Amino acid sequence: MNFDESLEEAEIRAEIRTFLDANATLKTGTETDWSRGPVDDSEEAARAYMERCRSWQKVLHENGWAGITWPKAFGGRGDSAAVSVLFGQEASKYDVTAGFIAAVQSLVGPPIMRHGTAEQQARFLPGLLDGSVNWCQLFSEPGAGSDLAALSTRAVRDGDSFIVNGQKVWNTQAQFADWGILITRSDPDAPKHKGITFLLVDMKTPGIEVRPLVQATGQAHFNEVFFNDVVIPVENVVGEINEGWAVTRTVLSSEAGMIGSGAGGSNGFEGVLALARKYGRTNDHDIRLRLADAYARERMLQLLGLRMQSFILNGRGNPPDPSVMKNFMVQAAEKRYDLALALEGADGMLDKVDAPQNGFWQSVHMGQFGSRIGGGTNEVHRNMIAERALGLPRDVQPDKGLPWKDILKA
Numbered sequence: 001m002n003f004d005e006s007l008e009e010a011e012i013r014a015e016i017r018t019f020l021d022a023n024a025t026l027k028t029g030t031e032t033d034w035s036r037g038p039v040d041d042s043e044e045a046a047r048a049y050m051e052r053c054r055s056w057q058k059v060l061h062e063n064g065w066a067g068i069t070w071p072k073a074f075g076g077r078g079d080s081a082a083v084s085v086l087f088g089q090e091a092s093k094y095d096v097t098a099g100f101i102a103a104v105q106s107l108v109g110p111p112i113m114r115h116g117t118a119e120q121q122a123r124f125l126p127g128l129l130d131g132s133v134n135w136c137q138l139f140s141e142p143g144a145g146s147d148l149a150a151l152s153t154r155a156v157r158d159g160d161s162f163i164v165n166g167q168k169v170w171n172t173q174a175q176f177a178d179w180g181i182l183i184t185r186s187d188p189d190a191p192k193h194k195g196i197t198f199l200l201v202d203m204k205t206p207g208i209e210v211r212p213l214v215q216a217t218g219q220a221h222f223n224e225v226f227f228n229d230v231v232i233p234v235e236n237v238v239g240e241i242n243e244g245w246a247v248t249r250t251v252l253s254s255e256a257g258m259i260g261s262g263a264g265g266s267n268g269f270e271g272v273l274a275l276a277r278k279y280g281r282t283n284d285h286d287i288r289l290r291l292a293d294a295y296a297r298e299r300m301l302q303l304l305g306l307r308m309q310s311f312i313l314n315g316r317g318n319p320p321d322p323s324v325m326k327n328f329m330v331q332a333a334e335k336r337y338d339l340a341l342a343l344e345g346a347d348g349m350l351d352k353v354d355a356p357q358n359g360f361w362q363s364v365h366m367g368q369f370g371s372r373i374g375g376g377t378n379e380v381h382r383n384m385i386a387e388r389a390l391g392l393p394r395d396v397q398p399d400k401g402l403p404w405k406d407i408l409k410a
């Protein structure tokens with residue numbers, strides 16, 4: 001591939017740098033960088049971090065850098081994904097992030113743009129773009145995760161409304177959300193992919209209860225959300241009633257597209273190398289092998305990322321399969337974080353408060369388990385590699401074509 005930048009790309013990069021220099025400061029690579037995440041595990045710290053992310057989104061919006069790939073008709077810049085890649089490369093050097101807002105824009109924007117009514121687009125897209133309205137994704141249930149179409153949260157039509165009852169789980173930032181995208185079972189007699197209705201729900205509606213779930217890291221990143229006779233107007237249906245799976249697929253494909261190379265940064269190779277130096281282990285034979293392994297994996301991920309970028313920037317070459325990227329990224333992180341805790345030795349066993357670097361490595365080590373699951377589990381991505389890339393026979397689907405109500409439930 002050609003690593004040289006075109007004149008046009010260089011001009012855009014310079015424009016991005018000018019904006020960032022005027023509105024942000026460079027990362028220091030230390031604990032003082034707010035963009036690393038909440039300062040501790042408390043709800044106040046999570047809220048303060050979310051507010052900083054919102055402030056940055058406001059700056060992006062005021063300066064015309066929000067929604068780089070969104071069509072101009074919906075308030076975006078109407079630029080290509082290539083400009084987004086360039087912006088991401090430059091912004092990663094500065095102490096800024098839009099955090100979860102960037103994720104929800106990719107999850108909530110496309111279904112409303114593609115399947116929503118003109119009224120829904122006018123009502124919901126501006127607040128999503130400037131970060132003034134917080135959103136969450138209400139998809140997974142205790143009995144429906146990888147097999148999402150098995151969902152059982154019921155929506156029963158009652159005049160101009162649906163009455164919703166059921167439970168969702170693992171809903172990131174639902175405790176701070178103003179609105180949610182919600183998928184419901186509206187026709188139990190239809191096969192599982194039919195009979196689903198996609199709704200937009202005001203999280204302040206009576207009957208919604210949000211219960212934060214505390215993870216092994218000590219943070220409450222996601223929640224359980226209970227629906228008890230929640231009344232949602234029919235005008236909040238996105239797409240057709242009972243045809244919500246098509247809308248859901250728009251969300252899921254955007255989610256898959258968010259999976260990046262994930263290489264580098266303070267939890268990358270440079271971070272573990274610094275740790276090896278700090279603990280005087282760089283002459284240890286076993287540690288040297290593990291450092292070399294961490295370096296090679298990070299480099300391979302960067303090269304896979306470059307292949308992806310080359311495809312996005314120039315439309316050249318074959319982009320790597322996102323499932324391969326996701327699984328490789330997770331495996332590389334797993335080995336790196338194990339190495340970091342091995343380097344810390346007895347310090348690695350300390351509680352977060354007493355551990356080195358404020359428990360930074362303990363936190364990322366615990367957090368890796370979420371990465372193996374979120375955005376599709378490693379096993380499900382391996383199935384996709386088998387079917388999509390290797391052309392192996394499809395997984396068995398014993399419930400195919402059966403009415404949802406007749407499918408055996410756990």
Ligand SMILES: Cc1cc2nc3c(=O)[nH]c(=O)nc-3n(C[C@H](O)[C@H](O)[C@H](O)COP(=O)(O)OP(=O)(O)OC[C@H]3O[C@@H](n4cnc5c(N)ncnc54)[C@H](O)[C@@H]3O)c2cc1C
Nearest residue numbers: 137138139140144145146170171172370373374377379380
């Ligand atoms: C960090 C994080 C953030 C999340 N945020 C949200 C959110 O905001 N909103 C939301 O709705 N959900 C969210 N989720 C939930 C996520 O989408 C689900 O956890 C995921 O889809 C897996 O579902 P599950 O947990 O029910 O596991 P299950 O689907 O029950 O899987 C259990 C085990 O079985 C394996 N398995 C399942 N099916 C197959 C198969 N066909 N072949 C081989 N193995 C299989 C899995 O790999 C896994 O090991 C989040 C999850 C995480 C970790």
